[in-house]
Amino acid sequence: MSDTIHTECFDETPTRVVSGQGALESSRACLAGMGIDRALIVCGGNVGKLPEVEAFTRACEGCIAIEVFSGAEPDPADRNVLDGGAVGRDFAAQVVIGIGGGSSMDCAKAIAAEIGREGWITAQDRPGEPTQIEHDVPPIVCVPTTAGTGSEVNPFSVITFAQTQRKLVLNHEKLFPHCAILDPRLLVSAPKMVRVAAGLDALTHAVESYVSKRATADTRRRAGESIRGVAKYLKRVAEDAEDMQAQAGLQRAAMIASLSFAHTRLGIVHAMALPLSALFGVPHGVANAVLLPHGMRFNCETEPEHFAAIAAALGVKTEGMSTEEAAAAAPEAVEALAREVGAPATMSEVGVEAGAIDRMADDAMKSAHVQVNPREIAREDVVTIYRAAM
Ligand SMILES: [Fe+2]
CATH class of the missing domain: 3.40.50.1970 (Rossmann fold)
Structure with missing residues (x-):
């Protein structure tokens, strides 16, 4: 047994x-x-x-x-x-x-x-x-x-x-x-989309923690370990809930991300995801999945070395790439992973209405996660990212 x-x-x-x-x-x-x-x-x-x-x-x-x-x-x-x-x-x-x-x-x-x-x-x-x-x-x-x-x-x-x-x-x-x-x-009885959304929530924790203003070498070590774990196991968990080795690996990756973000807090993606759940009932992990590549693109130029490391942790072969090229590959890799596991890609797919963007931007700017995001965030940035994610 x-x-x-x-x-x-x-x-x-x-x-x-x-x-x-x-x-x-x-x-x-x-x-x-x-x-x-x-x-x-x-x-x-x-x-x-x-x-x-x-x-x-x-x-x-x-x-x-x-x-x-x-x-x-x-x-x-x-x-x-x-x-x-x-x-x-x-x-x-x-x-x-x-x-x-x-x-x-x-x-x-x-x-x-x-x-x-x-x-x-x-x-x-x-x-x-x-x-x-x-x-x-x-x-x-x-x-x-x-x-x-x-x-x-x-x-x-x-x-x-x-x-x-x-x-x-x-x-x-x-x-x-x-x-x-x-x-x-x-973990076996959760439906596929619950497993996928939870795994992408864990990935968002790890990525946002990795680049948080409060990150340290120790929190980055944990966040990197978590990213590698999600990259290794999420597809297997999405395909087969009975794959116990993958379930245990993903469960560990999610737990390890928490060890990191408990100290660093999160960032722009979690700040922007909250109004999607509050106003349109989008499950938390799904909201993060839709917004994560966009939030990463926004932060990429501020922290290229760290996003290059995130790309490598996601399995991108970064040898021969410039730091900027490797950094730009990180959000692409997240998008590809989300697509492979069948996660929704746009806000309209999950029922968010464009008319709510102004209100959502006001709400997102009130989140404490905004303070620890590596790049300064203006309300207009949040509006632009929401539009890109529609
Ligand atoms: Fe979360």
Whole structure:
């Protein structure tokens, strides 16, 4: 059933990473080792029915009591956090296990903080101010079912506050997961476009982190490793969800990108992708996929050496090319990869209307990602890029 399970620690995160086929089922022993006998699982509606999750719950019977809160919605809202927190407190949960994509894991992190103090989430609707957690938070375990967000090893939790319609990134060291469980068998049930979008989200994290104003030699090493991983495994994952070696490789690449961007933040592509999701419901990874080559072209001339290195990491044979030629090959390589895996190429293909470009540009310019983009961004640049991506 299970192959070898590996446990690793990284300098960039306090999260212990347990990986391998069957890692979820075998994590029961790890929980027992933490002295835990009451666990709250946080997930979306369908995840609780996955055979691997059922097997884990069965494996816990007799030693760990499990309560499931399946109310983590896509783009989780403060209401989900309040509800999950109440369930966790009533159950006296000692650990919160988030199983799912980024939304479920982010929701689980916030629920863990909410368990420690009722009403905590409501007080966090303060844009531009640091997240405050002065109370104890039960340990968080994250179990991704997509290879994209990297939320399993970072301290971020994106929550939408319904009353003010603000989508805020909470960020606090107490939101770092205690443990991340990377079990590639959990990735199999996602439809092809979900797998592709998640992988291209991970690639966008790695590319934007590589050239961020905050990048260091260490973050670039991680980002480069991630880019090579996506280039190597995304096509295989798109073609065959049962390719366990490729799924594990892509899952690792997504996690490694997160180790990098947790320190650097992202850039113009993520800033511009947010309004596509907010106004037209375009899935986050798809929005990034459409915009990434355009954002790279915008940044290329500012950071040619780094884009040349990105081209090489994507598999472009850059020997004999000038730095500028190699840099220009990077967005081409991303476009070719996106085409090969069947990702949409234009904003109109995914339902975005050109009439919204002005409003989207205003919204994109408010994103904190704009500050760390390597090239200064004017509102007119954002409009030009949106038009090019239509
Ligand atoms: Fe992202």
